Amino acid sequence: MLTKKAKYGLKAMVHLAGVRPGETALVADIAAANQIPKKFLDAILGELRNAGFVHSKKGKGGGYMLARPPADIGVGNIVRALDGPLAPIQCASKTVYRRCDDCVDENRCAVRLMMVRARDAIADVLDKTSLEQMRELSLEDKAARLVVGT
């Protein structure tokens, strides 16, 4: 389950992917545009900064900007930074693997082997999509709808 933190964080990243390169966006503006509690977003952007996804500038004319072009940022890694591993269960994680305390023999644990497959499926989607592509999802969809007229 994606927490609101990750949801808000992703929305903020998409927002930042939409500002002209070199320019910054204010937390207050991002919050207002996406219906996110401002103080909560403060904390989220702080984490994203610590994780190296965004840069910030204080004072007048300050704000946030992406640290790298959106094409070079994987959606999966944004989610990992905010919500932790993609795997449904820790013992199925490839990035932050941890053994189960219950579980006699890992290699014969059907639940784990099943969830490894689920993890791979999730990672295959989220790690192969860049922030730029994710942003385009909405634009493409909008365009398609306008053409078809639905």
Place this chain on the structure above:
Amino acid sequence: MLTKKAKYGLKAMVHLAGVRPGETALVADIAAANQIPKKFLDAILGELRNAGFVHSKKGKGGGYMLARPPADIGVGNIVRALDGPLAPIQCASKTVYRRCDDCVDENRCAVRLMMVRARDAIADVLDKTSLEQMRELSLEDKAARLVVGT
């Protein structure tokens, strides 16, 4: 994230898939064999019964058994019964869809469109695997290891 409830429930279902057809298994035995708190498992099996996945019999000689052959039970539906929708976010669910309160225009929400893809990927794995196949995962793996000698 899969909760312990779902994890325990899946382990119990795999356990039940392993008993001879027509026979029952005791909660106490399932709990002991899988390192699950007995009282917690009581509650979990109760939910699985209410959801129609297992049948139970009270009194001496009682216990639990699968309601249908394991080949006819989808892993995704077991998870849904215990942890709710597979989708990482409610507005991306196909079985229990619910609109986001924040979110001006759903069809232009990049987060939702991204998570719909994630949901589809997860469902593609979990819904196409039966309880029987899930159980075989562990057996196959075990056999492979014994042959290779690792």
Place this chain on the structure above:
DNA sequence: ACTTTAATCTATAAATATTGTAAACTTTGT
């Protein structure tokens, strides 16, 4: 220098979900 702007840090609180435990109750077989 002073003021305003805007991010940053620390602390904390409210709400919710998870993970269990305890005790009383019901059904079934012997």
Place this chain on the structure above:
DNA sequence: ACAAAGTTTACAATATTTATAGATTAAAGT
């Protein structure tokens, strides 16, 4: 009647999520 085993209800201890408040720091403009 008795014992075995699932059922129901209630509750409690954590842990996590979702924020909010206030003080602080840094930068820019005047």
